Amino acid sequence: MMIMEWNQQQESQPQNQSEENGNGVMHVKVMTDEQLETLRKQIAVYASICEQLVEMHKNLTAHQDLTGGSLGNLYCDPLMTPGWHKISARQRWTPTAVQLQILERIFHEGTGTPSKQKIKEITSELSQHGQISETNVYNWFQNRRARSKRKQVVAASSNNNNNAAESEVETEVESPKTKPQNLLVSQAEQDVCFQNPEITSQLNYLGGSYHIYDQHAWQGE
Amino acid sequence: MMIMEWNQQQESQPQNQSEENGNGVMHVKVMTDEQLETLRKQIAVYASICEQLVEMHKNLTAHQDLTGGSLGNLYCDPLMTPGWHKISARQRWTPTAVQLQILERIFHEGTGTPSKQKIKEITSELSQHGQISETNVYNWFQNRRARSKRKQVVAASSNNNNNAAESEVETEVESPKTKPQNLLVSQAEQDVCFQNPEITSQLNYLGGSYHIYDQHAWQGE
DNA sequence: GGACTATGAATGAAGG
DNA sequence: CCTTCATTCATAGTCC
Known part of the structure; x- marks a missing residue:
């Protein structure tokens, strides 16, 4: 099996018509x-x-x-x-430690949904600590909220009853079926x-x- | 069999990587x-x-x-x-590949917001290729439009603090026809x-x- | 190196 | 229309 790396990654490669590598043009x-x-x-x-x-x-x-x-x-x-x-x-964005820290802080202190404007600010701030876009921030908050909510729900339901129909919902705690x-x-x-x-x-x-x-x-x- | 990895890292792609010639980013x-x-x-x-x-x-x-x-x-x-x-x-509706094709085609053919009547027709056609309802079609167009627009907007603002000299480079608004x-x-x-x-x-x-x-x-x- | 987990991103649908 | 939520998909990271 031949594996060919085809990465067009971060290094800010000049992406142009031709490039020479070891093999020549x-x-x-x-x-x-x-x-x-x-x-x-x-x-x-x-x-x-x-x-x-x-x-x-x-x-x-x-x-x-x-x-x-x-x-x-x-x-x-x-x-x-x-x-x-x-x-x-x-490729997907991955927050740096610093960014994550800041995000978490904002998430906890903040009132739920950051507005568009807020997102901009946050993005701006975080970009000092690494590449990031507003979309990333937006998604992060979306996911953060959703998942934190779901966790609560799951925690609550596990206490009282179990819903047989949805074993899927409890993904994070349970071992989901394949x-x-x-x-x-x-x-x-x-x-x-x-x-x-x-x-x-x-x-x-x-x-x-x-x-x-x-x-x-x-x-x- | 060979495997190619084709990663395009959005991370650390310096902005200058994008070409902002006539077409914008x-x-x-x-x-x-x-x-x-x-x-x-x-x-x-x-x-x-x-x-x-x-x-x-x-x-x-x-x-x-x-x-x-x-x-x-x-x-x-x-x-x-x-x-x-x-x-x-x-379970939420998921368009078939075929349906998607058709939807995309219609979407790009223009005629902006499909009228109620149009929706009916489209739904009818699509139903040949899978389960679908008018609501689905309606939502699809709604989302499609909204997201396509937002995409354009954001395309402009990848504001980086460091040399963010320009939030100026404005939205290369979608020129759907071109x-x-x-x-x-x-x-x-x-x-x-x-x-x-x-x-x-x-x-x-x-x-x-x-x-x-x-x-x-x-x-x- | 194949499963498993965490999580970023895509997207249908709902609310306003 | 715009925003938000809920759900799902896919990938990076990890552990065996």
């Missing part, structure tokens, strides 16, 4: 986030279509077994070599016979969780 | 030819799989006409696609890499509406 292309989004969506569309087609196939072969068998080898197709990879890994994250294609793969491991792995990835990133709320650095 | 990613190749192949895989599946479908239905007819309705985004999760209790970011492949195709005619045709085709159940729809090529 390497041509690169520049994509905007939007273009990437486009690609992601495109993949998602394909994933969807494949799902549907596979489903159709299953429906049909359910009535006509032999055919399914005979066509099985079609899947072991040549054209598809490649390895697939996450089309993008959205979530049956949808494995869209994986099933299809088994039933229908994508034998080629490379393909199946791709499908697994794509089908498994093609969350379509549409646009991030306020992302902007 | 735009984040870019850099891809090598190899990486592009990977993507291209990825798409090709899907294209191929889809073709094969379609082929199978045609073969099967050729021998079993009635099936195609009788099962036609079942083909609509089968169980695997999102929609309402299982039978489990309350940047067809969501017209699926069209842009990516041009700007990026999909030269393979077969693939692009597929992609273009997919970009529009498609009905899998209609066999003729797939016979184009």
